[in-house]
Amino acid sequence: MRKFLLLFFILAGFSGQPQAEKNDKVYFSEALSMHLPKYEEKAKDAYRFNDYKRGHFLFDSLVNNCLRNSYIDNFRFYSLKKKPVQLYQFKKPVYLITYASWCIQGKGEIPAINKLAEKYENQIDFIVLFWDSADMAKNSAKEFSKNINVVYVDERKNADPFVIKNLKHSLGLPISFLISGDRRIEDIRRSIFLPYNATAKESYDLNYESIEEGISSILITDQHKDVADISN
Structure with missing residues (x-):
């Protein structure tokens, strides 16, 4: 019985690992919903004052820090x-x-x-x-x-x-x-x-x-x- 329980927990650990990895994935739509509103607020101010350099910086920051590596x-x-x-x-x-x-x-x-x-x-x-x-x-x-x-x-x-x-x-x-x-x-x-x-x-x-x-x-x-x- 003890051996059976040990085997059960080992198998459960292996079967649970892919699920945990799957749940760790952040999808593009999720990343957007989390970070896009703040970006849009800052970008709107930048382009309102024709600060295109600032606008490009904000876009690159959104991509590099928030969207890249999402799925x-x-x-x-x-x-x-x-x-x-x-x-x-x-x-x-x-x-x-x-x-x-x-x-x-x-x-x-x-x-x-x-x-x-x-x-x-x-x-x-x-x-x-x-x-x-x-x-x-x-x-x-x-x-x-x-x-x-x-x-x-x-x-x-x-x-x-x-x-x-x-x-x-x-x-x-x-x-x-x-x-x-x-x-x-x-x-x-x-x-x-x-x-x-x-x-x-x-x-x-x-x-x-x-x-x-x-x-x-x-x-x-x-x-x-x-x-x-x-x-x-």
Whole structure:
């Protein structure tokens, strides 16, 4: 009987450990609800006085101290065929970019994304999320490589308030999310804004370098995690 009880407690300890780890996870939506109100209050004052340096500092602080290392929620989007697509359906690390048809992308930005999607198609799932109708998203998708998954959410249908609140109305757009294979957010970045007179090549080079640096950080993190899993 004593041996049976000892075995029971040992097994209970092993079975309880993953649950404890699961409960320790903080999801993106939870982190936002905890920290976004204070950020919005401070950022509103900064931009009211045209203190853009302060505004950028506050955004970076929110990302680095509050949102990074949280886990992305299993958000639902729609394919261009109007079928539901959930984020966790993508098994590779994810580079998620949010756009809208009325946003003006920087010169050279889309060519840089397309080139990198071709280069890393076997290692990264590229997702471009449009806050638009299906028709507008489908029309905008023509600019993107076949290696990029174009999805959309139509706010006017009022059917997806959870994803809209967390991914659109929280941090604005365009925004890029760098997500590791285990769904942990490695970074959140704003798009690069260049001077009006910047050439297409300058824009392409800067966007290519910035996006590839983000991709490398995701891949390095996943490689370290795989090594750690093997060691354990």
